[in-house]
Amino acid sequence: MNIERFRQLVESYGTVPERWPADERDEALRLLGRSEDAQRIVNEESGLDDALARSAMDIDLSTLESRIMDEVDRQSGWVERLVGWLMPDLQHPATLWRPALAAGLPLVFGVFLGTSITFQGDPLTDTEDDMLILMGLTSIEVIETESLP
Numbered sequence: 001m002n003i004e005r006f007r008q009l010v011e012s013y014g015t016v017p018e019r020w021p022a023d024e025r026d027e028a029l030r031l032l033g034r035s036e037d038a039q040r041i042v043n044e045e046s047g048l049d050d051a052l053a054r055s056a057m058d059i060d061l062s063t064l065e066s067r068i069m070d071e072v073d074r075q076s077g078w079v080e081r082l083v084g085w086l087m088p089d090l091q092h093p094a095t096l097w098r099p100a101l102a103a104g105l106p107l108v109f110g111v112f113l114g115t116s117i118t119f120q121g122d123p124l125t126d127t128e129d130d131m132l133i134l135m136g137l138t139s140i141e142v143i144e145t146e147s148l149p
Contacts, residue, residue, distance in 0.1 A: 006035075015046045
């Protein structure tokens with residue numbers, strides 16, 4: 001047993017010798033008894049073992065599935081409530097406004113978005129200016145070609 005293998009044992013299995021593999025335990029204990037480096041490694045790692053022992057929790061796995069399913073049911077409840085709210089009850093005509101509201105919200109959002117967008121310049125004026133420039137260029141070409149002999 002060398003010090004590197006001892007470090008691997010302590011880092012993997014902790015500082016309690018009963019947790020170490022049985023075939024290496026005797027050699028590791030002998031090394032721990034005669035090596036100051038091994039004792040230092042155990043002292044360094046004992047803090048982690050103590051912290052893990054304090055934080056150990058008793059988890060009841062027998063009810064885990066039912067707790068998970070309860071949480072899924074609780075989380076999926078909002079979808080069912082939303083669909084129930086949107087679907088009108090034909091027995092109560094007062095609920096017919098809900099799907100109309102849901103369908104009209106994108107329209108209202110689109111109108112709001114469309115009115116809030118501003119254009120740089122007037123597109124009609126820009127088109128007229130472009131047409132005048134093109135007409136002027138065409139007129140110059142016609143004049144130049146007709147004046148040539």
